[in-house]
Amino acid sequence: MRIAIVGATGVLGRPVIARLLERSHEIVGIVRDPTRLTTHPRVRAVRGDILDAGSLVAPLEGCEAVLHLATAIPRTGSQADWTTNDRVRREGTQNLLEAARRQGRPRYVQQSVAMLLAGTRDVIADEDAPLQPSSRLESALDMERAVRESDLPWVILRGGAFYGRTSDRMEYLNRLAREGRLVIPGDGSDYISLVHVEDMADAVVRAAESDLSEQIFNIVDDNPVTYRELYEFVAKVNTAPAPPTGGPPLLASFRVSNARARRVLGWQPTFPDYRAGWTTEENP
DSSP: OEEEEESTTSTTHHHHHHHHHHTTOEEEEEESOGGGSOOOTTEEEEEOOTTOGGGTTGGGTTOSEEEEOOOOOOOTTOOOOOHHHHHIIIIIHHHHHHHHHHTTOOEEEEEEEGGGGOSOSSSOBOTTSOOOOOGGGHHHHHHHHHHHTSSSOEEEEEEOEEESTTSHHHHHHHHHHHTTOOOOBTTSOOEEOEEEHHHHHHHHHHHHHSOOOSEEEEEOOSOOEEHHHHHHHHHHHTTOOOOOSOBOOOSOOOOBOOHHIIIIIOOOOSSOSHHHHOOBTTBO
């Protein structure tokens, strides 16, 4: 297949490209800086910007699938402005959907977030559970709505909180533990559903290659974890003291099931939970 990717140089885009190349696909990477894209005979870098509608149409010509993997999420632990990320989700998604319509309605895969299912500790939510977005996630809700209302053959992948070598969450928490600054959010009883970036990349490739349409999948590992369990594990693998409770809250508690992705998409995580995939500099 010829597959266009917006967000090709990002945390998720890089491992997605590696997998697509292993499976002999051709890639059109729509990027603002073509020099940052992987050099390979089957990768073509095209200058474009998801916030510039006019730059998206021509690169999609002849593509059988389009992957929206673009984000502008601030780094873990920062207090950066989320405005650009909201624009990518709202304006950018509309721009890419329209460009795809004009180029023959190829398969469309949208990266989204499982945090839309936040709000419960007692129930493991599936894709049909009520959405409870925080104000920061209203743009993700708008993004999903735009995709669902389109006439493209679409798949939405709601990823859990990323970790892995190409994501900064693991490095950030490891560093806090080694510096003795790791503090459990609240009392530690809230849940977080994680996913290793490599497992998310596998789900994207499966969705791009499938004939599924109008489907939403949670892409998370098998075992939601409380912040207390996760942070105590991070401290232990970094040979750091057990962290105290009482830190500021981070994400709202979200405890999510991957059963539909396993059953319908044929996906399963290589790293079933954080204990299988978490590494430190001392423990590669």
